[in-house]
Amino acid sequence: MKKIVIVAGSLAVLVALFFGLLYVLAVVDHRARFINNMNLLIEAHAELQEYGAFTNRFQHETVYPFTNRFTIDGKDYQCEFAVECEEFTNRGFLTITTNKMFVWIDKRRGVIPLVKPHTLPPGI
Numbered sequence: 001m002k003k004i005v006i007v008a009g010s011l012a013v014l015v016a017l018f019f020g021l022l023y024v025l026a027v028v029d030h031r032a033r034f035i036n037n038m039n040l041l042i043e044a045h046a047e048l049q050e051y052g053a054f055t056n057r058f059q060h061e062t063v064y065p066f067t068n069r070f071t072i073d074g075k076d077y078q079c080e081f082a083v084e085c086e087e088f089t090n091r092g093f094l095t096i097t098t099n100k101m102f103v104w105i106d107k108r109r110g111v112i113p114l115v116k117p118h119t120l121p122p123g124i
Helices: 002-051
Strands: 062-065 069-072 075-084 092-097 102-106 110-114
Touching: 002 062, 002 075, 002 092, 069 110, 075 102, 075 110
Parallel strands: none
Antiparallel strands: 062 075, 069 075, 075 092, 092 102, 102 110
């Protein structure tokens, strides 16, 4: 009887660890996709600066011109491009400004400038 309890307990711990690992991998994948979107915007910005135009050749994400201007805490942000992907569509979308700053347009919280390097919006 003790062996069955020990085996069942060990199995429960292994199952809990497995699901914990799946959660961590999902979070890491989510953040990696966001950082990939940042890189796509940097590529589009660089292409526009070098050639005067950009080509939307991206497979899973849509990069498009986005020229809205936002004023946050007295600072103006002139957007240049935005990127949308299915994973973040319900939450918002990411933009890059003409001076290579990132701005997250959150559907619930509004406009959030990502001023520090490697900053992610809340919840991502």
